[in-house]
Amino acid sequence: MAKAGSILITGANGGLGSSIVSRVVSSGLGSRYHGIYTVRTPKGAEPVRASIEKCNRRRPQHTYDFVNLDLSSLDSTRACARDINGRVADGSLPRIRALVLNAGYQESTTLEFSDDGFDMTFQVNFLSHFLFTLMVLQSMDKEKGRVMVVGSWSHDDPRNKVGPVSEAFKGMDTLFSTTEALARGTWSTPQEDPTLCSGFRRYGASKLCELLFMHELAARLAKDPELSNITIAGLDPGAMSTGLLRRGSWFMTTIGAPLLRIGAVATTYFSPNGMFRTTDKSAADALRASFDVEGEKGKALYFNGSELCDTSAEARDEAKRGMLWTDSVGYAQIKAGDTALAHWQ
Template sequence: MSSSRGSVVVTGANGGLGSAIVAHLLGAPDPAAGYTGIYTVRKAAGASRLQSVLRGAPAAHRHETLELDLASLARVRETAALINRRVASGELPRIRALILNAGYQDQTSLTMSDDGFEMTWQVNFLANFVLSLLLLQSMDEREGRILIIGSWSHDIEDKRNAMGGNMVYKDPKWPTLFPDVDALAKGRWSTPEDEASWHSGFRRYGASKLCAVMLVHELATRLGKDAKLSGISVIGLDPGGMSSDILRRGSFVRRVVTMKVAVPVLAAVLVRLSANAAVRPTWKSAADVVRACFEIEAPGRALYLNGTEELETARDARDAGKRRALWSYGLEAAGIGGGDTALADWQ
């Protein structure tokens, strides 16, 4: 039987932000000593960054690494079922924080999953949708928190999208990031055939993040009306621009010069001028994630943060009709039924 105060699940724990979140948890005495860490990676054998961080874990911090491939809905279901069984048996404590951090972005290519969905949409939205619904039965019902990593790219009106003269959202051919759910899911929108540059992949990334932010709103609304689960909070968090591996499928200039050279230098300077600057070090964004999960009061509604400041989400994310359409599509796409989730208003 577990004596821990709760579990903390972090997806994408080997990435730049994911490993920084784990490092921050280990450096914060209360979370490290009081909670059980469940850190998911696509392949445990290749998770060298996470392994390096965990070598510095205090002896009191119970933790384990689980393999989770978000590109496979079957693997997502299997992992959720495993966690649910272990929580039900008392082997793991209930989930205090579910941090859905893992992300994916194509650049000039378009990748389809074996499930038949555009990879960016599946990893950034659909897999998070499935994990959230399936793991509700294992959440701490009084003060559990589900945190989904967002992005300024979800809002075509966010001025940060135009940094550096970027005109990706200025083309009148692309007036919205939510044209049709099926087109997004099946990879028929903003394709390399439509535009051969990295703009096509960035738009799909923005659309997938819009869907993730819509999930923040819709799940929070439904949980708020649930007699048993209303104590669970749902938070979205924009971590800002960071030096990470999200552009690993991009050109040498974007992958190395921008992300590994320019961004770290900018982040180190800008964070001294503004805590929530457009570009931030991963340690700062990781601290913001941990703060949102453990240090702020439960919002009692959907909350979206830009670092530490509340930020209004895109107009499409606040459209209840579009959110319901996305929710219904997600249920069908993932084959979710009433027996899969503890949420009363799941349909």
């Protein structure tokens, strides 16, 4: 049976990513849509592949491909996007109905840089997703396509002012001053602050960049005569116990993460859209935001779990959106012909 389109998920082998894949396969989406699941290395695909095949043995229905995408490399990002575009163009892959920008990276007391010279958190969470999205727009379903950004409350909302994370944002009115400071890792360094707060601030700033991009892309798509029906949504999935925490402190990785995993079951039951959630709950919310909610041209929808909400005022700041976009076009070396978006400059 011909598929209605493809679901493309970055970071498909991560905690949330693998839960989204499981939801796709076990739901009606699995039979209707082809899966394009990106992983950093072929080895990373095996647990997810085994899970898919277990479901397919009971009820063969879901076709899928794993593709290699290392978001710490702009060259890898370009190569992956070109491969997908080529396969959609020749008909071997269905057009992309939902692009889920899920892959993430978080540090605590370290500061790593990519071979491209960027802060790893900035590049993996934002810059490579920026490049990848602009390139694969040509392969989107131009009538029903949706880009879904996995955001985070760490980008700046009231939850940053309570609990153990409050120290990270104490006295701060903004996370974005210049793109260069975030891109080159000169803001919130471990040398300035050797605590866990330095890395968490950079993570929050990278998520802010994703949401600035989300709003700006929605506005630019609305003006595009060919792509204006593609809509944008974002999701705050809450705090989850996933591999994203593996670069945290000893306490977080050995004690905190298991406690969070257990506690999230109870907190999700009593407060489904509260601070702590299971990956299964957030996976359901991700697919709902990708498929079940009607989009609006020129406006990005943002959800806190299953509830429609607003991003921070900073994420909607038009001047910062424009600055980030212009700088990122330069960082990613985007040129004419790299994207189908008419107003990409």
